[in-house]
Amino acid sequence: xxxxxxxxxxxxxxxxxxxxxxxxxxxxxxxxxxxxxxxxxxxxxxxxxxxxxxxxxxxxxxxxxxxxxxxxxxxxxxxxxxxxxxxxxxxxxxxxxxxxxxxxxxxxxxxxxxxxxxxxxxxxxxxxxxxxxxxxxxxxxxxxxxxxxxxxxxxxxxxxxxxxxxxxxxxxxxxxxxxxxxxxxxxxxxxxxxxxxxxxxxxxxxxxxxxxxxxxxxxxxxxxxxxxxxxxxxxxxxxxxxxxxxxxxxxxxxxxxxxxxxxxxxxxxxxxxxxxxxxxxxxxxxxxxxxxxxxxxxxxxxxxxxxxxxxxxxxxxxxxxxxxxxxxxxxxxxxxxxxxxxxxxxxxxxxxxxxxxxxxxxxxxxxxxxxxxxxxxxxxxxxxxxxxxxxxxxxxxxxxxxxxx
Amino acid sequence: xxxxxxxxxxxxxxxxxxxxxxxxxxxxxxxxxxxxxxxxxxxxxxxxxxxxxxxxxxxxxxxxxxxxxxxxxxxxxxxxxxxxxxxxxxxxxxxxxxxxxxxxxxxxxxxxxxxxxxxxxxxxxxxxxxxxxxxxxxxxxxxxxxxxxxxxxxxxxxxxxxxxxxxxxxxxxxxxxxxxxxxxxxxxxxxxxxxxxxxxxxxxxxxxxxxxxxxxxxxxxxxxxxxxxxxxxxxxxxxxxxxxxxxxxxxxxxxxxxxxxxxxxxxxxxxxxxxxxxxxxxxxxxxxxxxxxxxxxxxxxxxxxxxxxxxxxxxxxxxxxxxxxxxxxxxxxxxxxxxxxxxxxxxxxxxxxxxxxxxxxxxxxxxxxxxxxxxxxxxxxxxxxxxxxxxxxxxxxxxxxxxxx
Numbered sequence: 001x002x003x004x005x006x007x008x009x010x011x012x013x014x015x016x017x018x019x020x021x022x023x024x025x026x027x028x029x030x031x032x033x034x035x036x037x038x039x040x041x042x043x044x045x046x047x048x049x050x051x052x053x054x055x056x057x058x059x060x061x062x063x064x065x066x067x068x069x070x071x072x073x074x075x076x077x078x079x080x081x082x083x084x085x086x087x088x089x090x091x092x093x094x095x096x097x098x099x100x101x102x103x104x105x106x107x108x109x110x111x112x113x114x115x116x117x118x119x120x121x122x123x124x125x126x127x128x129x130x131x132x133x134x135x136x137x138x139x140x141x142x143x144x145x146x147x148x149x150x151x152x153x154x155x156x157x158x159x160x161x162x163x164x165x166x167x168x169x170x171x172x173x174x175x176x177x178x179x180x181x182x183x184x185x186x187x188x189x190x191x192x193x194x195x196x197x198x199x200x201x202x203x204x205x206x207x208x209x210x211x212x213x214x215x216x217x218x219x220x221x222x223x224x225x226x227x228x229x230x231x232x233x234x235x236x237x238x239x240x241x242x243x244x245x246x247x248x249x250x251x252x253x254x255x256x257x258x259x260x261x262x263x264x265x266x267x268x269x270x271x272x273x274x275x276x277x278x279x280x281x282x283x284x285x286x287x288x289x290x291x292x293x294x295x296x297x298x299x300x301x302x303x304x305x306x307x308x309x310x311x312x313x314x315x316x317x318x319x320x321x322x323x324x325x326x327x328x329x330x331x332x333x334x335x336x337x338x339x340x341x342x343x344x345x346x347x348x349x350x351x352x353x354x355x356x357x358x359x360x361x362x363x364x365x366x367x368x369x370x371x372x373x374x375x376x377x378x379x380x381x382x383x384x385x386x387x388x389x390x391x392x393x394x395x396x397x398x399x400x401x402x403x404x405x
Numbered sequence: 406x407x408x409x410x411x412x413x414x415x416x417x418x419x420x421x422x423x424x425x426x427x428x429x430x431x432x433x434x435x436x437x438x439x440x441x442x443x444x445x446x447x448x449x450x451x452x453x454x455x456x457x458x459x460x461x462x463x464x465x466x467x468x469x470x471x472x473x474x475x476x477x478x479x480x481x482x483x484x485x486x487x488x489x490x491x492x493x494x495x496x497x498x499x500x501x502x503x504x505x506x507x508x509x510x511x512x513x514x515x516x517x518x519x520x521x522x523x524x525x526x527x528x529x530x531x532x533x534x535x536x537x538x539x540x541x542x543x544x545x546x547x548x549x550x551x552x553x554x555x556x557x558x559x560x561x562x563x564x565x566x567x568x569x570x571x572x573x574x575x576x577x578x579x580x581x582x583x584x585x586x587x588x589x590x591x592x593x594x595x596x597x598x599x600x601x602x603x604x605x606x607x608x609x610x611x612x613x614x615x616x617x618x619x620x621x622x623x624x625x626x627x628x629x630x631x632x633x634x635x636x637x638x639x640x641x642x643x644x645x646x647x648x649x650x651x652x653x654x655x656x657x658x659x660x661x662x663x664x665x666x667x668x669x670x671x672x673x674x675x676x677x678x679x680x681x682x683x684x685x686x687x688x689x690x691x692x693x694x695x696x697x698x699x700x701x702x703x704x705x706x707x708x709x710x711x712x713x714x715x716x717x718x719x720x721x722x723x724x725x726x727x728x729x730x731x732x733x734x735x736x737x738x739x740x741x742x743x744x745x746x747x748x749x750x751x752x753x754x755x756x757x758x759x760x761x762x763x764x765x766x767x768x769x770x771x772x773x774x775x776x777x778x779x780x781x782x783x784x785x786x787x788x789x790x791x792x793x794x795x796x797x798x799x800x801x802x803x804x805x806x807x808x809x810x
Binding site: 072073074078159165167169170196199291295302386394 | 419447450451476477478479482483484485561564565566568569570572573574575576577578601602604605606607693695696698699700702703704705706707709786789790791792794797798799800801802803804805806809
């Protein structure tokens with residue numbers, strides 16, 4: 001079955017390697033020489049406004065492909081639009097006008113739902129267009145797959161930056177308690193990566209709090225006090241999504257107002273600030289709040305080569321599957337072995353993945369909810385292996401963008 | 406004049422390259438084979454408590470020297486102690502016990518004051534001990550010198566990370582206004598580096614606010630509104646130290662309480678959060694506050710090779726000067742040429758430097774206090790040139806520490 005013209009889009013929050021998946025889709029489709037390679041601008045939202053490009057007009061050679069791998073955020077732009085039944089006809093009309101044979105969507109849970117809906121509708125109306133999902137999310141909360149492209153690089157940023165922050169925090173003879181806030185609304189995968197900082201040259205973070213375990217403020221303060229008296233300076237990693245047993249987010253205790261995004265998710269921030277202020281009062285020592293903020297998902301200069309290569313492979317695999325006639329599928333990773341690290345890709349029914357959330361296994365969270373098991377570190381370690389040197393121009397990493405500046 | 410045994414200490418806030426200066430002092434003194442190389446732990450504060458090490462017990466070979474260059478924060482620990490006349494006798498007693506011939510202190514303004522006091526007292530009592538200052542500060546606010554080791558790497562981090570944050574912020578079709586807070590209490594040098602993000606592949610930040618120019622909140626909101634209506638998404642860089650014409654810090658408008666460090670400096674934070682919340686109300690769009698926090702001074706993995714080499718040279722030069730009998734001096738940089746970049750080192754009377762502050766030239770701040778001139782970018786560009794690859798072990802940069810973990 002011919003691939004035909006293809007169109008690819010990116011959706012949801014960006015990652016450091018979402019463009020590696022785009023590179024994988026682009027280059028694999030291009031090499032098949034079966035048709036045009038379109039890119040929708042700002043995902044399905046742009047497509048519905050007839051916004052797309054012929055990707056060969058912007059990615060002209062292998063150097064551009066290499067730059068694409070080294071460019072953070074979504075090259076084609078993104079959206080948070082959830083596709084609705086009333087959009088189906090418009091979308092298929094545009095796809096048919098462009099004579100699209102295969103449609104690729106790189107994104108997280110909500111994007112997989114888009115693939116689910118469009119492939120189901122396509123089947124219903126007898127459309128030959130294949131719909132394939134390429135997973136990405138720094139949150140690593142997609143079901144079924146061993147892990148998700150984007151996670152390894154975010155984990156590497158968190159591990160490396162925490163090592164630097166820990167060194168920085170130990171510099172004075174007087175004690176400083178640092179509270180570092182890490183992304184992750186419901187799943188603690190990113191905060192889990194704080195465990196990577198510990199090693200032969202680094203004492204690691206002292207306490208780690210994931211949202212999978214209810215957060216008890218009194219126990220937290222007591223635990224920090226005890227450690228602070230014993231050890232002095234501390235570095236504590238907390239997920240932005242930690243909440244009490246009755247579901248109250250810690251950040252809400254300080255927030256003056258709640259902001260909600262277009263999916264109805266509460267926009268969180270300020271957990272570290274709240275806890276840091278609380279500890280300053282309770283401990284009477286210098287405390288500071290550090291948020292890794294969007295750098296977690298866009299610090300491409302520190303991306304994991306393993307993650308970059310796997311993101312590329314996921315895009316390539318989706319194209320190959322579509323060329324074989326598969327539709328309504330998403331590319332997943334299966335771990336064959338951890339030592340040595342062997343990972344394979346498969347395609348999987350998108351219905352079994354969309355709208356499912358995977359949390360950190362509770363058995364990986366130890367020490368009464370304040371520590372991470374060695375097994376979790378073993379799971380994580382291969383995901384952050386290797387580096388891809390940025391192309392440095394004028395002292396800074398060079399990126400490639402849809403428009404020249 | 407023989408160098409004799411030497412002792413070296415680090416003081417003040419750490420930088421990414423303060424250990425390169427330590428490496429320069431250590432290796433240059435070691436190669437002279439004139440005596441022992443001691444390191445004081447936690448600066449003058451530790452010295453007064455007889456806390457020091459024989460550095461050859463920890464830095465054993467050239468690989469260790471390379472790791473030292475790649476380790477952020479102060480290898481020997483730091484302090485914020487200001488030396489006082491009542492400390493003089495104790496300090497000289499300890500130095501004489503160790504048969505110290507030369508004393509090196511790597512630090513900022515307050516550390517140069519320590520060199521000033523100890524060298525003056527040494528002269529007064531006829532001590533043969535030489536006292537040399539090696540400058541470091543990410544703030545770049547030391548007088549006389551063209552720039553200060555530590556600044557180039559912080560500037561490189563700010564430029565590189567802003568490029569990534571700008572890419573991240575442009576991803577959605579709906580507008581986001583990001584306010585990025587950059588360190589710098591009184592001098593805007595670090596925020597000046599936000600201008601580096603602009604280039605062939607990046608539109609740069611839209612507005613830059615330095616503390617050298619009084620900040621007018623109404624004008625700020627009007628300017629952002631105007632740009633937001635024209636352009637949509639914006640990235641704005643602000644110094645933590647921006648303040649109104651009557652001296653009120655913006656961060657104080659939100660702060661619930663003021664924290665003061667041991668030098669009497671007000672501890673600042675929250676400028677970006679305050680402005681971001683203000684803009685959300687005024688513009689009715691999504692806004693976010695990002696603080697580069699301590700990562701600005703400890704992101705050694707992204708250090709500037711120029712900065713690393715210059716920091717090393719400053720340490721080496723101080724040792725050579727002491728061996729020639731100089732005392733009460735500090736190493737400074739003189740720019741011979743910008744294109745091509747040629748920088749020389751000199752020693753300078755510490756009296757003319759200690760306690761002086763250098764601000765960003767007002768003529769470099771353009772567009773009614775919201776932009777940076779091309780001349781400033783020309784000044785900055787060579788300081789961020791080049792990289793020194795971290796030694797990556799298990800996927801993360803390897804550091805060297807005084808104690809094994």
